[in-house]
Amino acid sequence: MKSGDVYDPTCSARDALELIASKWAMLILPALREEPMRNSALLRKIGGISQKMLTQTLRELERNGLVIRSDKQTRPPHVEYTLSPLGASLGDALSVLDRWAERHFTALDEARERFDNERV
Amino acid sequence: MKSGDVYDPTCSARDALELIASKWAMLILPALREEPMRNSALLRKIGGISQKMLTQTLRELERNGLVIRSDKQTRPPHVEYTLSPLGASLGDALSVLDRWAERHFTALDEARERFDNERV
DNA sequence: TCAATCACGCACTTTCAGGTAACCACGAAC
DNA sequence: GTTCGTGGTTACCTGAAAGTGCGTGATTGA
Numbered sequence: 001m002k003s004g005d006v007y008d009p010t011c012s013a014r015d016a017l018e019l020i021a022s023k024w025a026m027l028i029l030p031a032l033r034e035e036p037m038r039n040s041a042l043l044r045k046i047g048g049i050s051q052k053m054l055t056q057t058l059r060e061l062e063r064n065g066l067v068i069r070s071d072k073q074t075r076p077p078h079v080e081y082t083l084s085p086l087g088a089s090l091g092d093a094l095s096v097l098d099r100w101a102e103r104h105f106t107a108l109d110e111a112r113e114r115f116d117n118e119r120v
Numbered sequence: 121m122k123s124g125d126v127y128d129p130t131c132s133a134r135d136a137l138e139l140i141a142s143k144w145a146m147l148i149l150p151a152l153r154e155e156p157m158r159n160s161a162l163l164r165k166i167g168g169i170s171q172k173m174l175t176q177t178l179r180e181l182e183r184n185g186l187v188i189r190s191d192k193q194t195r196p197p198h199v200e201y202t203l204s205p206l207g208a209s210l211g212d213a214l215s216v217l218d219r220w221a222e223r224h225f226t227a228l229d230e231a232r233e234r235f236d237n238e239r240v
Numbered sequence: 241t242c243a244a245t246c247a248c249g250c251a252c253t254t255t256c257a258g259g260t261a262a263c264c265a266c267g268a269a270c
Numbered sequence: 271g272t273t274c275g276t277g278g279t280t281a282c283c284t285g286a287a288a289g290t291g292c293g294t295g296a297t298t299g300a
């Protein structure tokens with residue numbers, strides 16, 4: 001357990017990196033940054049996610065102290081997900097990546113086409 | 121093909137996100153940001169990566185125009201990997217995440233322990 | 241009265257990330 | 271003449287990740 005080196009596979013900073021290097025975490029955290037949301041709202045917001053993966057990822061994020069789950073004990077159920085301060089700081093960094101992807105995906109597409117055409 | 125929305129699963133911005141949401145890309149790109157490196161140097165720098173995954177990830181990054189592979193045609197082989205300008209801009213954003221992981225992994229560890237103890 | 245909402249849990253299946261190991265070409269050094 | 275270093279490729283295999291689909295139980299809207 002050294003002093004935080006992601007390049008060291010035995011350091012648990014690596015575990016942290018693998019947690020945040022998940023495509024769903026990269027969408028959920030920035031989504032919650034805008035506003036706290038319920039399960040169904042996240043399901044609608046994040047296209048292509050399954051109920052299972054949403055629950056699973058939220059549980060992991062909650063477990064690591066990034067997301068706060070608040071269950072008003074009502075019928076029908078009403079559960080809201082919020083970012084913790086720690087989660088908010090990570091959400092900021094992740095939303096930068098989201099915006100990078102939105103800005104540059106065409107460049108990636110073009111590069112891929114060029115590469116694949118050369119290597120016929 | 122809409123105007124760049126990572127929340128839309130049919131938009132290729134999502135593909136871009138999945139490419140950069142790889143734990144190996146998250147280590148390789150920041151590593152190359154410091155200085156151009158050879159295959160063996162990356163292998164040493166990035167603990168726990170196998171030759172196969174290194175090659176595979178480098179190929180994908182090259183394919184998407186993020187990494188430039190320059191092969192001096194010598195014997196024994198000498199190949200160097202550099203970041204393209206696009207790759208450098210992504211590497212900056214990713215190294216922010218690396219540093220986030222290195223700073224906060226202890227907080228995550230603690231949160232996990234707390235969570236797991238409650239739910240006995 | 242029928243369907244849908246909400247927030248899941250569970251079982252089953254499929255996909256794929258990733259590991260291991262063997263192989264390659266070439267030149268230099270021993 | 272055979273062993274090493276370099277930068278890979280290829281085939282094979284497995285375990286974990288992720289998707290599919292169904293159940294739940296009270297409640298509200300059409």
